[in-house]
Amino acid sequence: MASYIPIAHTASIQAYTYWDSPNPVSFPGQNSTEPWIFNPTTFTLITTPNEAVLVDTPTVKSRAEPVAAWIAEIIQHRTLSTIYITHGHGDHFFGAGIIQEQFPDAVIRATNGTYTHMLEQLTPELWDGLWVPTFPELGQAGPPDLQVEVLPAGAEHFTLDGHEFRAVEVAGGDTASSTVLHVPDLSLVVGGDVVYGNIYQYLAENTTPQLRQGWIKALDQIAALKPRLVVPSHRQFTDGFGLEHLSATQEYIRTWSKLDAVTKTWQELEAAVTKAYPKRIGNFILRLSELVSKGDVQLP
Numbered sequence: 001m002a003s004y005i006p007i008a009h010t011a012s013i014q015a016y017t018y019w020d021s022p023n024p025v026s027f028p029g030q031n032s033t034e035p036w037i038f039n040p041t042t043f044t045l046i047t048t049p050n051e052a053v054l055v056d057t058p059t060v061k062s063r064a065e066p067v068a069a070w071i072a073e074i075i076q077h078r079t080l081s082t083i084y085i086t087h088g089h090g091d092h093f094f095g096a097g098i099i100q101e102q103f104p105d106a107v108i109r110a111t112n113g114t115y116t117h118m119l120e121q122l123t124p125e126l127w128d129g130l131w132v133p134t135f136p137e138l139g140q141a142g143p144p145d146l147q148v149e150v151l152p153a154g155a156e157h158f159t160l161d162g163h164e165f166r167a168v169e170v171a172g173g174d175t176a177s178s179t180v181l182h183v184p185d186l187s188l189v190v191g192g193d194v195v196y197g198n199i200y201q202y203l204a205e206n207t208t209p210q211l212r213q214g215w216i217k218a219l220d221q222i223a224a225l226k227p228r229l230v231v232p233s234h235r236q237f238t239d240g241f242g243l244e245h246l247s248a249t250q251e252y253i254r255t256w257s258k259l260d261a262v263t264k265t266w267q268e269l270e271a272a273v274t275k276a277y278p279k280r281i282g283n284f285i286l287r288l289s290e291l292v293s294k295g296d297v298q299l300p
Contacts, residue, residue: 004016004074015186016045017241018070022282023037023135028129037283039282040236042231045071046160047075048162050079051081052080052081053082054083055181056086056192058091059091060138067099080099081105081160082160085110086190086194087178088117089117090126095144109167111151117177126300129300156169163183163185165182166184168225170222172212178194188227189230189231195232197245198281200273200277201252201253201285216254229242230242252277256289
């Protein structure tokens with residue numbers, strides 16, 4: 001759902017968000033007739049007097065094209081000069097080429113860790129084994145061929161019209177090599193998949209206490225930046241952008257860990273998690289996390 005009201009602004013820099021509704025998906029290898037939905041995703045557009053940066057992109061063309069139209073309405077005479085990718089999961093960058101078709105001056109930027117992770121998602125093992133079966137629309141065009149500008153090690157930042165955008169590598173998240181984008185002039189952190197809203201969190205890649213503790217530490221790192229606002233990539237439309245998402249994300253990780261330890265099957269774990277968090281949504285991510293945790297499914 002497109003928004004044309006900035007969530008933060010000064011005279012020379014503004015931040016807008018686009019809420020992409022839950023995406024119906026398939027569940028590879030599962031015979032259930034249950035309708036599966038992939039978590040809704042929020043994309044952030046930040047404008048300066050002459051330029052703009054988009055943080056992350058949708059997965060498929062049918063979702064990316066409306067985002068491109070929204071960008072065009074907001075930026076008007078400005079140039080979309082950067083598409084920043086927070087981490088390597090395909091639902092955050094597969095549609096970048098679709099955005100570039102309308103905005104050919106846009107350069108895709110990422111940290112080296114994120115870029116390496118992006119390449120992994122494009123291997124046949126993950127593209128054909130996970131992403132295409134989950135999002136069949138991806139199979140229509142094949143893996144995207146994207147050129148990425150890797151931010152130099154030790155200098156992971158870029159500027160637009162004198163405003164600095166800092167790519168912050170953090171200690172954990174729902175996947176490896178996670179980053180957030182810090183915009184000091186707006187006291188804003190775009191949280192990627194490190195910060196969650198009222199959505200079931202993806203824990204299939206955080207299968208040890210050490211990994212989960214890294215994610216918790218990452219949220220403390222964000223708090224230390226002293227933002228006034230944080231944007232969770234996965235949030236419900238009614239969720240705001242307050243700092244409460246940091247502690248709520250940590251609480252979910254701790255609660256999930258405790259429930260995982262006292263349950264034996266994915267069915268028991270799912271029942272316990274949904275009882276603890278009945279208002280969260282995103283059954284695909286919930287089920288996948290539990291199946292992997294209990295050893296019923298292995299990720300490609």
